[in-house]
Each structure stands twice: as C-alpha cells, then as structure tokens.
Amino acid sequence: MYDYIVVGSGSGGSVVASRLTEDPKTQVCLLEAGGPDKSILIHAPIGVAAILPRKMYNWAFETVPQPGLKGRKGYQPRGKTLGGSSSINAMLYVRGHPGDYDDWAALGNPGWSYRDVLPYFKRAENNERGADDYHGTGGPLNVADLRANMPISDVFMDAAMQVQMPTNRDFNGPVQEGLGAYQVTQKNGERWSAAKGYLTPNLKRPNLHVMTGAQASKILMEGRKATGITYVKDGKTAEVRAAKEVILAGGAFASPQLLMLSGIGPAMELKKHGIEVLHELPGVGQNLQDHIDYIVAYKSNSRETMGISLGGGLDLIAGIFEWRKRRTGMISSPIAERGGFLKTDPSLERPDIQLHFVIGPLDDHARKTLLGHGYSCHVCVLRPKSRGHVELNSADPLAPPLIDPNFLAEQEDVDTLVRGVKITQKIFDAPAFDAYRGKPLYPVDMASDAAIIDAIRSRADTVYHPVGTCKMGTDPLAVVDPSLKVHGIEGLRIADASIMPTVIGGNTNAPTIMIGEKAADMIRAAG
Template identity: 70%
Template sequence: MYDYIVVGGGSGGSVVASRLSENPDHTVCLLEAGGPDKSILIHVPLGMAAMLPRKINNWAFETVPQKGLNGRKGYQPRGKTLGGSSSINAMLYVRGHKWDYDHWASLGNEGWSYDDVLPLFKKAENNERGGDDFHGSGGPLNVADLRSPMGINNTFLEAARQLQLPMNDDFNGATQEGVGYYQTTQKNGERWSAAKGYLTPNLDRQNLDVITKAPATKIIIEGKRAVGIQFKHNGKIKEIRARKEIILAGGAFATPQLLLLSGIGAAKDIQPHGIEVVHELPGVGENLQDHIDYVSAYRSPSKETMGISLGGAVDIFKAIGQWRKERTGMLTSTAAETGAFLKSDPNLEIPDYQLHFVIGMLDDHARKTNLGYGFSCHACVLRPKSRGTVKLNSANPSDAPRIDPNFLDHEDDVQVLLKGVKEMERILRAPAFEGIRGKALYEMDLDSDEAIIEMLRNRADTVYHPVGSCKMGTDEMAVVDPQLKVRGLEGLRIADASIMPTLIGGNTNAPTIMIGEKAAEMISTDAQQQLEMA
C-alpha cells in the first residue's frame, strides 16, 4: 500500500514521483512500462539517431491510414524507458508561446495562464546562462547551449538574414518569433532527461519505489474511487493500492488507452471490446492533436554536415573518442540545432509555424538511409485545427492503441503548411547556401501550389508532439478539471501531455515537465489541507 501511485515514468511522471517523495511522510510508487534508462544510446545525445527509427527504447507506434496523407500510415515513436520520450527525443528546450497558456485559461482553465505557469517553468529549470525574468537557476532540469554546434548552422542563419528574417537568441524569452539556436536539455555533453534530472538523484529515497518493465493493465475502481493499479511484472499480473491518489502519466497514447481498458470512457468505445463500462466519460481518447510536419532534404558537398560514407564513419569514430574524453564533439549534437518560429501572414499576432534545421539528410524519420553528406529542414504547423482520436484495437493491454491523428483534415492546416514549406525553401535556396546545396532528395515544384500540396500529402508526418487526448476543461468533453482530477471519479488525476486542451506552439517536452510540476504542487496542497482538517 502506497500513498501515491504514479503510472508512467516519462516527462510528467518522473516529476510527480520525485516531487511527491520530497515529503518523507509520502510513500510513492512509480510504475514504468519500459526498462531502466541505462542504455548508452540514451545518454549520448546523438544516440537518438539509432533509437528514433527502431524499437530501441521506443514503442515505435503506427497510426491508422490517414486520409489527409493519401492513405499512408504515420509513424509515432514514443519513449519506452524511464524518462519516456525525454530519453529519446532531440532534447530541444522550448516552452511554447505566452499566448498558448493564456488561451488555456480563457477556455475556463483557471490557474493555467502564462503568469501562472511561468514560475513552474522557472522552478523546473537550471539554465546555464543563469536565471532572469524568464529563466530559472537551480532546478532539476538542466538547460544548456550546444557544446559543439556544426558550422552548417551559420549558413542557415545567414540565409535567414539575407531574407531579412528576425534573429532570436532565446525562443523562451520575451519574444518567440525569429531564427536562432535552440537550447537543449543537456548537461556536460550528455542528455538530461526528466528521469536524469528528477529520478536518478533520488532513487535512494526510502519512500520512493520505482518499478520498471511493469506496464499497467487496469485501474481498479471501487464505487467512484480509484484505489489501485493492476500491472504486469516478471510475467505475472500484480496489484498495488493507493491510500490517497493515483496519477496517470503515460502520455497522449497510453493514458487514454489505460482508461478505456479500465472501463472509463464512452460506452461506444468500450463495450465492443467486451469491457464493462465503469464510468461514462465521452472525452477519453478524443481531441488528439499533433504537429504535422514536412521535411526537405538536400545533398551537400560540405563536410560541415553529417553523412553516411567512409569519411563519415571515420568522423564518427573520432567523435566517439572525443565524447569519451571531453564530452564534446559531434556526438553531443541534437541533430536539429537551429530553427525558427515564423508567421505565415505578417498580420498574425503570433508565429504559426516552426522550422527545425537538421545537420544531416533526414528521410522518413531516419528509417531510410542515403549515402553521402547533406542537410534537412522541418516545417510544422504549430496550432493545427485537425482533431484525431486514440482508441482501443482490442481488450488486450499488450496491443498498441488505435492512433488516428487525422492529419491535414482541416484545410487551414494544409494552407499553413504550404506557406511554411515555401518559406523554408526560400531559406534553403538563399544565396548563403550556394555551393553548399546539392540535389534535393525529393524535387519540389515551387511554382505550383497544387504540386506542393500533393507532395505534402505524400510525405508529411508527425514531428513527435501528440497531445490532448484527455483534455483539461470544464465542458462535457473534458476528461480532467483544471486541478487535473478525472471528472466524476475520486483519487485519480492525469499529469501528462494528454491534458493539454490545445497544442502549444512549440516542442512539448518542457511543457509536459511543467504540467508535472503543477500537478505535484496541487496534489501536495490538497494533502496538506486534508491533514489540517483531520
């Protein structure tokens, strides 16, 4: 019996388990479906290039065929280890725009405005540049500048200057718009995941148990209260119980899947699988949102890029020695080192698309390899209007969830992506890239919007930011209230990206860590109030 059970050791769950166990009077159990974060591929930043396209610390999900992508299935890599996707992602520290959180508050989510959440971002952060009005110092999540950025980034920045685009050296500061370097969740040239920052230093706490390779299979409900978790461990079905609360933090796919497997959701989504409806909650698995993204890739003669060749193999061999000795060099790269937040229309209040410039040729999530050197650039729609779902494929907890992002269903998403890709190509074809830019992997006719849109439908896919499938709110489709409590049930909260009512304008790891911080504060406050009333 524990006071708190946290289901999922990713970006939200690592934070919640760590913060709750700071109080020695709280007993906490963290269940993680994946293994421990021991792999060298996790801690060497560029190791993500090996994990992203394969089932290495990665669930490697697929979507259902996407009508908006000409019937193609999308790819959905998700972290399968302590730290969750923060252990396999590109480590970019991005919070989104002030507007995003003020928008959440305007939807009825009291306590979630930018002014409300900024202190939580700062509490989590240890920015190596130092603390200021926008950044924290001394928090568990280390944020650093790149140690060994590749020279090709300067070409990207110069190309943007040639087009009179604004520069920005801090996407999380006073202004988001502009072109510049990303900061990263790294420390001393190593990945600094949520697990590394929040769990690893605290694994010796007597009141914290972390159980890995323990996928949850069911939430145990008695009356209208969540009292325990059923999970699989070492080939056996086991059960643990919670005195106070259970916190779900499996992410935008696993959290709605577990709720539905437990009979919590819409009857139409549960009963066809032979599962008894325990609590009718129609919003479970609805409202899925993700950043639809297109990648342009070019070959290049420049050795300031990464490539697959005999020379590239020698470079990697040298880089291994450099990383082992100094924690510098190519292996500290995030691959996407510079980027931009830009507007598809100058009259817009805030940026509506994002660029990630990549120092190698990226093709189909690195699942296709191309010999030679080159570079790539992503363009993604920051606030898509398309809405998808996460449902069950079967009543078997071991089966993957049924993921349908419904990409490019809304025409506005198509138009924003079209404009973003055209501007991205303007940058990549600017004079700064002359002599560096070779042949495109996929030629694009920039004079024909129809041809570009067809290319988008044939090649666009996620940039790995699914959210919203258990949204926070006060309407009938909300799954949790602004306190992150599951509506209509006691003792059950959610603390992951699934609670986002709308997708934020940027990468989602830092916001999910913030959600974990806020959840832990609210849970601790409630516990203290109950203690005072006892």
C-alpha cells in the first residue's frame, strides 16, 4: 500500500514521483515498463542515432496505414526506460509559443495560460545562462548551450541570413520566431533526461519505490474510485494499491490504452474487445495530434558534415576520445544543432513551421543506412488541423495500441508543409552551401507544387510529438478536468502529454515536464 502510484517514468511521471516524495511522509510507487537508464547510448547524446531506429530502450510502435501518406505505416519511437522519451529524444529545450497556453485557457482550462504555467517552467529549469524574466536556475532540469558545434551548423546559419531569415538566440524568450542554436537538456555534455534530473538524485529516498520492468495492465477500481494498479513483471501478474491517488503518465499512447483496458473509454470500443464498461468516457483515445514532418536532405563530400566513411570513422574515434576527456565535441551533439520557428505567411500571428537542421543525411528515422556524408533539415507543421485516434488492438495488455494519427487528412496541413519545404529549399540554395552541396538525396521539382506534395506523401512522417488523447477540458470529449482529474472517476489523474487539448508549437518534452510540475502542486494541494 502506497499513498500514490505513478504509472510511467517519462517527462511527466518522473517529475510527479520526485516532487511528491519531497515530503518524507508520502509513500510513492513508480512503475516503469522499461528497464534502468544505464546505457552509454542514453547518456552520450549522439547515441540517439543508434536508439531511434531500433527496439532498444524504444517501443518502436508503428501506425496503421495512413491514406495521407500513400498507405504507408508511420513509425512512432517512444522511450522504454527510466525517463521515457526524454531518455531517447534529441534533447532540445523548447516550450512552444506563449499563445499555445493561452489557447488552452480559452478552451475552458483556467490556470493553464502562459502567465500561469511560466512559473512551473522556471521552477523546473536550471538554465546555465542564468535566471531572468523567462528562465530559472536551481531546478532539476539542466538546460545548457551546445558543447558541440559541427561547422556545417554555422553554414546553415550563414545561409539563413543570406536569404534574410530572422535569427533568434532564445526561442523560449520574449519572441519565438527566428533561427538559431537550440539549447539542450544536457549537463557537462551528457543527456539530462527527466529521470536524470528528478529520479537519479533521489533514488535513495526511503519513500520513493521505483519498479522497472513492470508494465501496468489494469487500473484497479472500487466502484468509480481508482485504488491501485495490476502490473506484469517477469511474466507474473501482481498488484499495488494506492491510498490516495493513481497518476497515469504513460504518454499519448499508453495512458488511453490503460484506461480502455480498465473499462474506461468509448463504450463501443470496449465492447468490441469484450471489456466491461465501467465508465463511459467517449474522448479516451480521441484527439490525437502530432507534428507531421518532411526532410530535405543532401549528400556532401565535406567531412565538416557527419556521415559513414573511412574519414568519418576516424572523426568519430577522435570524437569519442574528446568526449571522454572533456565531454565536448561531436559525441555531445544532439544531431539537430540549429533550427527554429518561421512563418510561412507574414500575416500569421505566430510561427507555423519548425526547422531542425541535422548535421548528417537523415532518412527514414535513421533506419536506412546511408554511406557517405551529407546534411538535412526537418520541416514540420506546428499546429496541424488533422486529428487521429488511439484504439485497442486487443484486450491483451501486452499488445501494442492501434495508432492512427490521420496525417495530412486536412488540406491546410498539406499547404503549410509545401510552403515550409520551399522555405527550407531556399535556405539550402543559398551561396553559403555552395562548397558543401552535393546531390539531393531525393530530387524534387521545387517549381511544381504537385511534385512537392507527391514527395511529402511519399516520405513525410512524425517528428515524435504525439499528444492530446486524454485531453483536458470540460466539453463532451474531454477526459480530464483542469486539475487533471479523470472525469467521473475518483482518485485518478493523468500527468503527461496526452492531456494537451492542442499540440504546442514546438518540441513536447519541456511542456510535459511543466505539466508534471503543475500536477504535483495540485496533487499536494488536494492532500
């Protein structure tokens, strides 16, 4: 018996478990389906290139075939280890646009405006640049400037300025628009995941009980009250009980899946799999949003880019020695070193695309081995209009969920991405790249919108930001209220990216950590 059970140790769950156990009288059990986060591939930033394409600390989900992507199945890597996806992401520290949170408040969620959530971002943060009106110091999440700087990243910035793109030193400051260097969740050149910041320093707390390799299979209920969790560990089923609350933090796929496995969700979906309907909640699994993304990539003969070659191998060996000695250099690279936020239409109130400039020739989530060197750039739609859903594949709790992002179902998303691809190509065509530019990995006639759309539908996919499947609000499809309590169920909250009513305009790790901070405050206030 514990006071609280937290399901999932990702960007939300690590925060909640850590903050609640600051009170030595509060007993918390944290369940994580994955294993410990001890691998050097997690802590050495560039190790993400090895983790991303494989089932290694990674659920490596697939979507259902996507009509908007010519029937292709999308790929959805999610973290399967302490720290969740914050242990396998690109470490970019981005909060989104202030207007994104004002939108949440306007949708009937008081307490979630930018003014309301900024203190939680600052509380979480230890920004090595120092504190100011927008940033905090002393928090568990270390935020740092890059300790790697591949020369090609500066070429990207030179090219951006040559074509009159705005620049920005701080995407989380007073203005989001512009291109520049990303800050990263690193410390001394190592990944600083939610687990590293919130759990690792506190694992010796006698009131924090972390269980890895334990996959939650059902929420235990007494009437309409959540009282515990059934989980599977080493092939055996066991239970833990919560005297006060159960907090789900499995993310946009696992949290709705667990609710439905437990009889909470759309009645027809539950009955289809022979699951007794304990509480009909039609919005569970609905409202899935994700950033659709297209990559423009070029080959290059320059070793100032990253790639697979004899010379590149020698550079990598030298980089390993540098990282071991000084924790600097290419091994500390997040791979996406530059980028930012742009408007595809100057009349827009806020940026509608994000760029991630990558120091190597990335293709298909690094699942295709590309010989030689090159560079590439992601361009994603920040506020897609398309909506998808998550359902059950079966009543088996160990089966993956059915994921349908419904990518590019709305023409507006297609149009925005076409404009974004053209902007990216304009940067790549700038004189700064003349000495580096080889052949495009996938040639496209940029004078033809039809050709660009065909390329997008042939190769676009996620940039790893699924949200919204247990959305916060008070409308009929809302799953949690503004205090993150599941509607109609006592003793059950959700504290992860699934509660976002709309996807924020940026990377989702920092906002989910903020959600964890705010959730912990609300849980403590409720006693």
